[in-house]
Amino acid sequence: MFSNIGIPGLILILGLALIIFGPKKLPEVGKAFGQTLREFKNSARELTEDVITDNEDEKKKLTK
DSSP, X not given: OXXXXXXXXXXXXXXXXXXXXXXXTHHHHHHXXXXXXXXXXXXXXXXXXXHHHHHHHHHHHHHO
């Protein structure tokens, strides 16, 4: 996803974020983004586990 940005692109994005949010607000924005990403990742993992469990339950029912 970010493989085509490169170092100059990242510097530009960070510079714009610093200008838009300011130096005091930027760590809070980063922390909130990290927490959101972590929650999304955990939800996706739980959903995948539920689908796998349901699939295994269906296989067990079919083999009985």
